[in-house]
Amino acid sequence: MRARRVVFKDPATQKELAFITNEPTLAPEQIAALYKKRWQIELLFKRIKQRYPLRYFLGDNVNAIQIQVWSMLICDLLVQIVLSQVNKAGKRKWSYANLAAMVKHHLMTYINLMAFLFDPEKALLNYKPPEPTAATLF
Missing domain, CATH: 1.10.8 (Helicase, Ruva Protein; domain 3)
Known part of the structure; x- marks a missing residue:
């Protein structure tokens, strides 16, 4: 599988963020935006699992x-x-x-x-x- 390493510098915090992706055509800004949205989904799942444990x-x-x-x-x-x-x-x-x-x-x-x-x-x-x-x- 081919992978691509994308480096994005956040203009607000001046941090460099590196992402591994298999998407060859998107710009680094778009990849960073996708990962940011994905992280928000992960935080939602974490919050749901902590606050509403569906044991049964x-x-x-x-x-x-x-x-x-x-x-x-x-x-x-x-x-x-x-x-x-x-x-x-x-x-x-x-x-x-x-x-x-x-x-x-x-x-x-x-x-x-x-x-x-x-x-x-x-x-x-x-x-x-x-x-x-x-x-x-x-």
């Missing part, structure tokens, strides 16, 4: 496994979005584990999650449970 699946067919994996990816994306918004705008910095635990804890409550994450003490002091309503059958 709830079903044994392909559809059940796909549903569980897609649910985990959606959950990770939503928690990442909330984490970035809260840490960007709030005075309190949340770790991923603490934020995920708070979201899990308040998933079925009527508290405003974003207000709680910005200022938990104030949100809990201002919390008023909803009035119970009588259920009607018809």
Whole structure:
């Protein structure tokens, strides 16, 4: 198999990066960009394996496994979005584990999650449970 060594100098850090590739036609900048995207995918897989260990699946067919994996990816994306918004705008910095635990804890409550994450003490002091309503059958 023929291989090519590509050296790319990062303009931001002035580091020289060397890559081995079997792609003979792409420019070194394109090879470096591909490796950067690949590294982001590797970091995603690492994060998923650490935060959502799928030790067993709830079903044994392909559809059940796909549903569980897609649910985990959606959950990770939503928690990442909330984490970035809260840490960007709030005075309190949340770790991923603490934020995920708070979201899990308040998933079925009527508290405003974003207000709680910005200022938990104030949100809990201002919390008023909803009035119970009588259920009607018809």
